Amino acid sequence: MNILDDLKLQYKLGGIALKMIYWNVACFLVSLVFFYSFKVGVFDFPSWIALSSEPAVFVLKPWTFLSYAFFHDGFLHLFFNMMVLNFSSYLFLTFFSSKQYLGLYILSAIFAGVIFVLGFNLMHYSGAIIGASAAIMAILVAVTTYSPLMNVRLLLVGNVKLWHVTAVILILDLMQFRLENSGGHISHLAGAFFGFVYIKLLQNGIDMSKILSIVLDFFTNIFKKPATPFKKVHKNYQKPAERPVSKIVVKDKKQQQIDEILDKISQSGYDSLSQEEKEFLFQAGK
Known part of the structure; x- marks a missing residue:
């Protein structure tokens, strides 16, 4: 199994947090190829990716209220954001579902983009933003609001309360x-404000992430292939011929091996797998 296959397998088996990190890294690599000037040493993001505060720009490019939250203007910007995203995602997903995680990430990015545009226009400033920091802050503040006294262990610091970090x-x-x-x-x-409000509303029975679920389900149903109508066929009843038991045994054995490998990943991480186990999972996932 080569590195590319290994990454594909990790992406497939990983949860929503790992997928989000993969998407951010992938977007950074794309921007490094197309939007980075090696002569000047800076990124030059086009107006159809970065979120501009100019009404004449963002009105014609409304998708930039989300696209800006997947790109970064430097390796250190990406690195530190992904560190905080990994940290806060692990804590958030301890209490909440993947759909809530995705909904919070996207809705908070859009909300933060709207506030940025309003703020800059009120202060008569002009500029553009890029980066996932707003969505990451929403996730961090959300889990802190829900469980502020949770103990977390930081390198070189030791145990601290989660609200201290935030x-x-x-x-x-x-x-x-x-x-x-x-x-x-x-x-x-x-x-950060959106993450706080999200948890407070959730505690009162209002889950704003369902807005995204409704939108995604709507578009999924549009592009979904219509189901083939069921046709009832009348046949004379015949006692079914006995099938060899061996096929069932092989299938159960294979599934059992997959379950054992997945249990090993959940306990010790993906890197604890042997090369043969990684190869077996990759082939089973095809």
Whole structure:
């Protein structure tokens, strides 16, 4: 099994958080090829990806209220965002479902984009933003709002309360609000606010992530192939011939082996698998 097959298998077996990290990394690699100037050493994102505060731009390109949340303007920007995303995703998915995770990520990114546009126009600024920080802040603040006293272990620090980590990040954002990247900090704080409101509404029985589920189900049903009408066929009853038991035994044995490998992944991680086990899972998933 080569590296590409290994990555495909990890993507297929991984949860929504790993898939989101894969998408962010993939978008960064695409931008590195098409939007990075090696002469100047900076990214130049087009107006159909970055979210601009100019009404004449975002009105004609409304998808940028979401597309900006999957691209990053540097390796360090991507690296630190993915570290926080991995950390907060693990905690969030301890309590909530994958659909809620995806809904929160997308809806918070859109909300933060709207607040950025409104804020910049009210302050008579002009600019554009890029990055997943707003959506990541929403996930982090959401799980912190739900379980603020959860103990988390940080490298070189030790055990701390989850709200301590979130508070430090929010304070740093507030301190840098007027120094640089004002648009980015506006979107970060807007994402944090959305994560807080999301949990408070959820605790009162309102799940905003269902909005996304309804939209996705709508488009899925549009492109879904119509089911073949059931035709009832009358036949004379005959006692079915006995089938060899061996096929069932082989199938059960194969499924049992898959289950054992998946249990091993859940306990020790994907890297604990042997090469033969990875190969077996890859072939079984075809």
